[in-house]
Amino acid sequence: MLFLLGVAIGLVGILVPVMPGTLLILAVVAGWSAVVNEPRGWAVLGFVAVLIALSTVVKYAVPGRHLRNAGVPTSSILLGAVLGIVGFFVVPVIGLPLGFVLGIYLAEHRRVGHTRARGTTVTALKAVGLSLLIELTAGLIAASALFVGAITT
Template identity: 40%
Template sequence: MGVSELLLVGVVILLGLCGVLVPGVPGSWLVWAAVLWWALSDPQPLAWGVLVGATAVLFLSQVVRWALPPRRLRENGATPRMAVYAGAGAVVGFVLVPVAGAVPGFMGGIYLHERLRLGRHGEAMAALRTVMRSGGSGVLAELFTCLLIAAAWLGAVLRG
């Protein structure tokens, strides 16, 4: 697989990561489809291993999301700007503290947005709890899964 095709797969994965934060966009399925495209174009054992792992992790994520409360983020004041803060926080956290940092990064992004919007610590914490209870945990689970898949893909591409 050439560099241009790898870049296209990376762009589709990035679009999928952004799509997780946009209601109605099947972001996790875009990430999985990009990994499938890569595995079919470059049929190496490592590529197939990443695809099988991505499929298993995505299935597990869907099971977890079904157990979580349904998304009612818009009704509770979540905005697209909040999604940007949360997503950026999750990515930064994922990079700074590999894997585990995505969770506090996501919540930190929401807190930062609410702190800037509301101005007080107590109100920002209350808003963070409200967002997480009204579906933010489902978004976090899906985003975390997609970050894991993207990291596995990037590691496999850099390895070989």
Template identity: 40%
Template sequence: MSVLGEVLVGLAIAVGLVGIVVQVLPGNALVGGALLLWAWATGGTTAWVVFAVAALLIVAAETGNWLVAGRHMRRAEVPWFTLAVGGIAGIVGFFLVPVVGLFLFFTLAVMLVELVRRRDRAAAWQATVAALQATAITIGIQLLGGLLATGVWIVGLGLT
């Protein structure tokens, strides 16, 4: 692959990593897709081994993310419906109030849904904090997987 191609793959990976943090783009899917494109264009055993290792790291991160964040939400007795409403509100908020709207609208929506569901302000706030913690856990695990996959790719660049 040409240097320009590798730079473009690197930019796609960077966009994916930002997508993990912002939680609007499918971050690790972008990272994995860029690495697949790089392996396909570069060719050879080394490129495909790099892709396979990176893909395994991404799959492990996504699986771990589901297990750990899901367990956290079950312990706090916050249903997936609450998170779905919060997620939709966060996406709407992202466009209404750029960047901060995502977190603001997510938090407010979770608080309101849980307040209606539990009818207790303290319990609703505890559920909201648990949802925010689960979101932070999700971002952390996904980012770790994406960064490890990126590191494998950087090593692969040196080897190919």
């Protein structure tokens, strides 16, 4: 039961970026697999590890492509990433997405002016939401895999 609580904390970590939620979920599943020490437990761990690795790639690739298709250049995305990292340390909980969106707005404001920068900023907000949705979906699938593995062992 404690393992399911750990996964629930990981899911909260995805929604409130204070801790790496998917990595916490992976660690909890690895701990559960070690305690159970049965082939089914290791299969669940393998599934969750592949799922989280794949979702990590997808959560950056898909929104990044969405931004590039909207005409946001890589330099604006990089500035958004840098300000997102700074924001993570300056403003707890919401600093990462706030810094990312602010960075894109500032870069685009300088590049194309206020009016067009608003549009790319909205696109950046959608990209952040899409990234969060991808990671949350992977976390929920991982939690479901652990639950199914736990009740069948």
